[in-house]
Amino acid sequence: xxxxxxxxxxxxxxxxxxxxxxxxxxxxxxxxxxxxxxxxxxxxxxxxxxxxxxxxxxxxxxxxxxxxxxxxxxxxxxxxxxxxxxxxxxxxxxxxxxxxxxxxxxxxxxxxxxxxxxxxxxxxxxxxxxxxxxxxxxxxxxxxxxxxxxxxxxxxxxxxxxxxxxxxxxxxxxxxxxxxxxxxxxxxxxxxxxxxxxxxxxxxxxxxxxxxxxxxxxxxxxxxxxxxxxxxxxxxxxxxxxxxxxxxxxxxxxxxxxxxxxxxxxxxxxxxxxxxxxxxxxxxxxxxxxxxxxxxxxxxxxxxxxxxxxxxxxxxxxxxxxxxxxxxxxxxxxxxxxxxxxxxxxxxxxxxxxxxxxxxxxxxxxxxxxxxxxxxxxxxxxxxxxxxxxxxxxxxxxxxxxxxxxxxxxxxxxxxxxxxxxxxxxxxxxxxxxxxxxxxxxxxxxxxxxxx
Numbered sequence: 001x002x003x004x005x006x007x008x009x010x011x012x013x014x015x016x017x018x019x020x021x022x023x024x025x026x027x028x029x030x031x032x033x034x035x036x037x038x039x040x041x042x043x044x045x046x047x048x049x050x051x052x053x054x055x056x057x058x059x060x061x062x063x064x065x066x067x068x069x070x071x072x073x074x075x076x077x078x079x080x081x082x083x084x085x086x087x088x089x090x091x092x093x094x095x096x097x098x099x100x101x102x103x104x105x106x107x108x109x110x111x112x113x114x115x116x117x118x119x120x121x122x123x124x125x126x127x128x129x130x131x132x133x134x135x136x137x138x139x140x141x142x143x144x145x146x147x148x149x150x151x152x153x154x155x156x157x158x159x160x161x162x163x164x165x166x167x168x169x170x171x172x173x174x175x176x177x178x179x180x181x182x183x184x185x186x187x188x189x190x191x192x193x194x195x196x197x198x199x200x201x202x203x204x205x206x207x208x209x210x211x212x213x214x215x216x217x218x219x220x221x222x223x224x225x226x227x228x229x230x231x232x233x234x235x236x237x238x239x240x241x242x243x244x245x246x247x248x249x250x251x252x253x254x255x256x257x258x259x260x261x262x263x264x265x266x267x268x269x270x271x272x273x274x275x276x277x278x279x280x281x282x283x284x285x286x287x288x289x290x291x292x293x294x295x296x297x298x299x300x301x302x303x304x305x306x307x308x309x310x311x312x313x314x315x316x317x318x319x320x321x322x323x324x325x326x327x328x329x330x331x332x333x334x335x336x337x338x339x340x341x342x343x344x345x346x347x348x349x350x351x352x353x354x355x356x357x358x359x360x361x362x363x364x365x366x367x368x369x370x371x372x373x374x375x376x377x378x379x380x381x382x383x384x385x386x387x388x389x390x391x392x393x394x395x396x397x398x399x400x401x402x403x404x405x406x407x408x409x410x411x412x413x414x415x416x417x418x419x420x421x422x423x424x425x426x427x428x429x430x431x432x433x434x435x436x437x438x439x440x441x442x443x444x445x446x447x448x449x450x451x452x
Contacts, residue, residue, distance in 0.1 A: 084192030087146025105170035227271030293355035341365030382413030
C-alpha cells in the first residue's frame with residue numbers, strides 16, 4: 001500500500017459550486033510550497049504586499065498603475081532533490097488570459113529578492129532569450145520555462161530550461177493581467193522531472209493525513225482521518241472508491257467540511273484544506289477495510305464430569321480462525337482439554353482480525369474434596385454445571401453404601417452432616433442421574449473426600 005500524490009497545494013476559486021470572494025494574494029513570505037503539479041489554480045485580486053520595496057522593475061515585470069510590480073499575483077516555492085534541466089508550463093484555464101512570471105533563486109531571500117534567475121543559473125536582468133521571465137502578451141495560451149507542449153519548440157512565451165542542482169530552492173511569481181480570470185494549472189517538466197527519481201522535495205509541504213500503509217480496518221468500524229491544517233478555514237473531502245483500477249475517480253463527499261472525516265469503506269481519501277485566501281493543501285491516503293468474517297459455529301461438544309473435561313468447538317473453514325479458552329493462549333484448534341468446571345468462554349476470531357464471536361460453555365463437574373469447617377471456603381459440596389437441568393438428582397453414600405443425602409444441582413449442596421450430626425473425614429460416593437440434551441437418561445458415579 002502506498003500513499004498517493006502526497007501533500008500537494010492547489011488554489012481554488014470555488015467551494016461546492018459557490019464562487020469564493022476574491023482575496024489579496026499572499027506575498028513572498030507566504031508562498032505556496034509545492035512538490036508536484038498544481039492541478040487547479042484560483043484567482044486573487046489586487047497588488048498584494050509589495051515584496052520589492054517600491055522598486056519600479058524586477059526583470060521584465062514593471063510597476064503598474066497600482067505602483068506595484070505584483071498584479072493579482074501568486075507565489076509558489078519549490079526545492080529540488082535532483083540535478084538537471086527543469087522547466088514548467090503555466091496553462092490558463094481560459095486560453096486568452098495574459099499571465100506573466102518570474103523565477104527567483106537559487107535560495108532566494110524574500111527580504112532581498114534581487115533580479116530573477118537566468119536560465120544559466122546566474123542572476124541578471126530581464127531577457128526573453130536567456131532568463132526565466134515572460135513579458136509577452138499570452139494570447140496563444142501557454143507560457144513557461146522549457147518547451148511549449150503545443151508546438152514542441154521554445155516559442156516566444158517560453159524561456160530555456162533552468163539548470164538546477166539538488167537542494168536548491170526557488171520562487172515562482174505569477175502575475176495575472178486578465179480582468180476576468182479563470183485561473184491556471186502549473187505543470188513541472190524537463191529531464192529532471194521525467195526521470196524515475198523524485199525531482200522536488202515534498203518535505204517542505206505540510207503532511208496532512210496519516211499514512212496508513214500496511215494497515216487494514218474491519219467492516220463496520222470507523223477510522224477517523226485527520227486532515228487538520230492550522231491555516232485552513234474550511235475543508236473538502238473526496239473519495240475514490242475504486243483504487244484498484246489506477247484511475248482517479250474522486251467524488252466529492254457532500255456536507256463534509258470539517259478537519260476530521262470518519263471513513264467506513266475502502267478507498268483513496270483526499271482532503272483539501274482551504275485557507276481564507278483560496279489556497280488549499282491537499283493530501284491523499286489509501287484506507288483498506290476488510291470484510292467481516294463472522295464464524296459459522298457448526299457444533300459445540302462437551303465431555304465433562306471426568307478428570308479431563310474436554311470442549312470441542314467446530315466451525316466452518318476452521319483454518320481461517322483462531323480460538324482462545326478464557327484467558328488462555330490463542331490456538332489454531334477449537335479443541336480444549338483440562339477445561340475447568342463451571343462457566344467458560346471460547347473466543348473465535350478470524351485470522352484477519354475482522355469477524356469474531358464469543359460463546360459461553362458450561363462444563364459440569366464436582367470438587368474432589370470439601371472442608372465443611374465454617375470458614376466460608378469450600379463448606380458445601382455439589383455437582384457444578386447442571387443448574388439448568390430440572391431433573392438432575394444427586395445421591396450421596398458412605399463407603400458402606402448407606403444413603404446419606406439426596407440433593408439437587410440447583411440447591412446449596414451438602415454440608416457434610418447426617419441427621420444433623422457432622423460426619424468424619426473420609427471418602428464418600430455419589431450417583432448423579434440426569435437426562436441429556438437428546439433426552440437420554442444418564443448416570444454418573446464417582447467419589448470425593450470430606451476433610452476436617
